[in-house]
Amino acid sequence: MSPIGLNHFLALGAVLFCLGTYGVLTRRNAIAVLLSLELMFNAVNLNLVAFARFMPNLDGVVLAVFVIAVAAAEATVGVALVLSIYRNFRHIDLDQVDTMKG
């Protein structure tokens, strides 16, 4: 097998990111969207760590730690919002939450 380099990790990150994007764009369920968002976060983190490892510089890892922290905050608020939506609409289908429709 050929040796694994930075590009492998970056490509995997790109795939993961696009899958996450696809989920965000298509899933109706708000929680599924949140799940997909986490995928995108992970893709970013994967890139950061890979860069940090292959271009030796710990800052990438530090940044990844920050990203995880921010993701935790995001998920907290996201879930709270979802629960709030659920309480108001009795469902969490994003394509029916269109009160902002013009």
Place this chain on the structure above:
Amino acid sequence: MHEQVAAAALEGAAANVWLVPLLPFLAFLIISFLTRPWGRVSAAVSILALTGSLGVSAQVFWQRFTQDAPPMQVAVPWITLAPDHPLGTIELGLLVDNLSAMMLLMVCFVGLCIQIYSTAYIQTEIAHFPTQGSASMSRFFGWMSLFTFSMLGLVLSHNLLEIYIFWELVGLCSYLLIGFWYFKHSAAEAGKKAFVVTRFGDLGFLMGILMLGVALKGFDFLGLSQKFTQGIPEGLTAGFVALAAVLIFCGAIGKSAQFPLHVWLPDAMEGPTPVSALIHAATMVAAGVYLVARLFPVFHPAGHAGEAALLVAWIGGITAFLAATIAVVQNDIKRVLAYSTISQLGFMMAGLGVGAYTAGSFHLITHAFFKSLLFLGSGAVIVACHSNDLWRMGGLRRHMPFTWFAFLMGCLALAGVPPLAGFWSKDEILGYVYAAPGGMALFLVLTFSAFLTAFYVTRMYFLAFEGPYRGAEKAPADLAGPVPPLSLPAPFPTSQALDVAPEWTEEMATSSQEDLPAACRGAGMEHVPHGLHAPKEVSPWMWGPLLVLALFAVFLGFAGVPTGVGLGLPNFFEGFIHLSGEGHPHEFHWTPMLLSVVVALAGIALGAGLFAGNPERGERRLRSGLRLVWPFLQQKWYLDHLWARALAGTMYAGALTMAWIEANLVDRAVFGLAGSVRSWGDWLRSEHTGKVQHYALMLLLALVLLAVGIGMVEPGFFTSRQFVINLLEGGR
């Protein structure tokens, strides 16, 4: 004579001159924010502040009087333009010279007298409005303080732009104080009218300021005066200077109520009487005169009267005559005084126009004292009689001895009876006009005005103070009562701001006040039932200041006795207020002086003859004697009507045109535009689904398009080494 007058820095007592306007301003702030609920405290604050100002002004005046110092000024940068801008830095500053020092003293002193008087007076007015309490008193004194601040700032202004600020501020205060009883329809209208009419003049003023300042690359008075001492400055034509001067004079026309913008001043009598005394007799209306005096070299480049000066002179003359004629037929004591004020301001203007810098300024000062005295006296009379109407007064001499004495002194001063103050100053103007080349026609006009002045003053005095007290009886129907308002033809809208019906009628009052509590209706004091008891002398707080002012009305004239009279008095005033460019002190002529004495005495004699015995009969005889011009005068030369018809008519026609343009051109364009935007919006709205994922999809689409676009424009953008390096190392 023409050497550079170096502006010195403020020193000595003048170094404190900034306190003079600051103290009233602080008083205004304190009253507005702290002592509002306690009217008497507010009054005390205001008076204390003004006393402080007076003290400093007196020190400054004394310093200027005893030392022969050049003008002193201090300035700080206000607007810093671009470094290479020709106008450089526009500054805010204080200018202290003899003229402003004297004005400071006058404003502070008269203001103080009036404020002390007001403490008692304003309570009598407040008593008519049960809903108004102590806060009204605070409001009054707060605004008075603000006005005083503005006026003192105006006097101390260092350049044209600064004076314009304060010019507008005094205008604002005037508006506020005229409409002090804002729930009175007439008062609110009068305030509006004053504000709007003076705005016409101020428009010209601003244009003149900009013309002059931009052309001469500077706004400060000393610099401007400097440039004009040698004549018209290089690069400017006489026509340009004349036009600028005339435009600046427009401001003075508005503020000083000169023909043809004088129409607001009589209406301004709706304000409380101390306001009339302070603003519309002594200080603000004099600001126009002060402005012309400040810019005297601009009107008289190199000491010679320019075209603008001629205009100033004739406007002044016309105003003096016109107002004097109208004053003859007025029945409202305050209106008589208002027209008299206009007339006297005309005298000042005429004097300044022919080059009588000293005389004009002198008349300004003396007039401030005796006219504020007269106004305050009229206020006292009104308080005593509960009426403005001369035909409801009479015989007050016996009931109000102090007021009577002070008022009489004021009348004599105004009538120009020697040796009272008004005589000396008015006479000096007449002397100048007489001596001026080509001034004979103007001299005659002014002399006739002086005769009329003496006559209407006498009429007013006799109606108010002599004969029997008529307050209890009903006034003769044909003599008293307001003039019916002019009914306009149908197509004219009753434009409130330009309303021609300045006479406040009962119908107007009641119709506009139905929403007020019953107790507030009939706000005019003539409607307050007053019973049959005789008028009583007012409180010492009111007649005290009157006597002080009377003292000045009698003796102030001796400060400016012409040296030629031979009284052995030096001409203090001329020694103090003179222009460096004013060449020869004018020669003294006995002819105009004697003529003016004769004229004044003749006027008094005629007035006394008509009104001493039976005023009603005298009035009827007067009317029959003047029957040809009586309606003309009664309608104030139809000037208000002219304004209403010409101006309102023109404006109405213009408005119709504009309405047509609006409806057919502008609206179509605008609505068309709006419609197209709306249809675009309707089309775009279908994209606004409210679904967050749809938006995210659009975002992604934009991102992809952007990336593709960048990739097409610059193929190596995302893969270039430098991009990556920048990306990675940018943060290090």
Place this chain on the structure above:
Amino acid sequence: MEPIFEQFIRDLTGGFQVPFWAPMLVSLGLVLAFIALNAMFMIWLERKICGRIQRRMGPMLTGPKAWARFSMWTGGWFQTPCDSVKLLLKEDIIPAQVDRFGFMLAPVLVFMAALAVYVPLPISSTSHAQPGPIVVAVADLDIGLLYVVAITTLTILAILTAGWASNNKYSLLGGMRAGVQILSYEIPMLFALMGPMVLAGSLSLGDLVLVQHAGLFGVPLLGWFLVPSFLGAVVYLICAVAETNRPPFDMPEAEQELVAGFSTEYTAMRFAMFYLAEFSNTFVVCMIFTAVFLGGWTLPGFTPPSSVNLGFFSLPYFDLLAGMAIFFAKAYAVVLLLMWIRWTFPRLRPDHLMTFGWKFLLPLSFVNLLICIVLAAIQQIYFGGNPG
């Protein structure tokens, strides 16, 4: 494990180089066997202690009669093996309406977690071949403590999955209760463990034990983190009980309310896996407590020789064996403590449980952390740094 295993084999065979997978396989086998046997023993012990506390004898019949006659502590030895056989032989029922994937995944997950958590646990050390001690663990990870805590979360996942996949209200509620409970108690637990981390300056469990052996302020017994981080030890113990869903924190399977909680629908082998994992986790908790707070395989002031020679019998790796003995002795002491607690205290109410965790244990663990930081600073400044 690797270095010791390799050395051991080399010693034994005279230089045989083992393939790289061999240590892994051997570790796996050892751990699996240990889990099974230990769980059986613990179950027996639990029943005996329960009996003792409740003034009865527990299982007595299964097994040799003679042993039973000797003492209650020797009776009923074969009870648990027989139970195990029974469980293994029972029919595996998967109810029709369950989510098959989740239903089957959950026991695997929970067992995986129980298995994986053994990786960084150090049970002994040896200096047989090298001057410095080599820690005996499957792998003495750099981040051992963090790893242990992280793996625990897998248990929550498994329980949630079991609760949801069973398609049963009681299961779901039990699963959610368990999840919330473990999640809540994990936080004070982590903070309680942070005190020792700070004191040792390392996350490696091996390092922790070595630091404890070195002592605090130069005093060996003080070095046991039980002393400087006493509050942390208490908090950890309570949280550990809650984490393993043992009474008095066994809310998730409160029979009176929830039947058997998340394991209601499980039978036979799958149920056995939950059961096994639970006992395994209990013991793991005790091992962690031993390693983190009780000095692990060491005794203060005692360093066993690397080998003993009794003349007739030469015992290599003596220090390893002695360490293991000490370690398991301590661990079982903690196990006894837990059992004592279990059979003494009544069950808590769910809201009390949460309140207790968030409002009492968490602040307490903060206090402990503060104390530890101060002590670590004193140690650092006046007594030199620590080996971590």
Place this chain on the structure above:
Amino acid sequence: MIYDPNPVAFWLLAAMVAGCALAVVRARKLFHAGLALVGTLFAVAGLYGLLQVWFLAAVQVLVYAGAIAIMLLFAIMLTHHMMTPDLKSLTTQPWTAAALCLMLLAILLGATLTSTWQTAPDTTLSPTWTPKSGFQVAEAVPSIKALGFRLLDPFTLPFEMVSVLILVSMIGALVVARKNPALPKAPEGREEEAP
């Protein structure tokens, strides 16, 4: 020497990442999607381990899989009916999104794979700081200690800000999710639509 991960492990983990991510996006039952997310997270943690960033791997498992994913699973359980397959959940703009995502993938892959990255020998990972000797060149593998010094020396302020952020989000979540009796009830029409 450039760091060289084990290819077998990488490909296994990569397959797990991609497969689980696909399951997250496409799973019919939401709970399965949640489980798949946990799988992805674990696989990514494995990749971190492969890259020898052990601390991050542990944090990933602890915070991501242990807290965030569990919280999401709770949300699923609280909001979703237990066993209802989310049948219609895939029907929002699937094809457009797929096309766009593929284009995005092409762009990303094109940009990353054709770029020249400045990879460097695996010797000096980062300077670390010790009280006695100041900054020193660290070891090749990122240790927790190096990470800790890095986190608390140049990144102190962001680190503290992150704690503030988390506190704020916690309080915000409480406020948002709390039942507010003052709010009006859900619209009547929607009640009937609930499955």
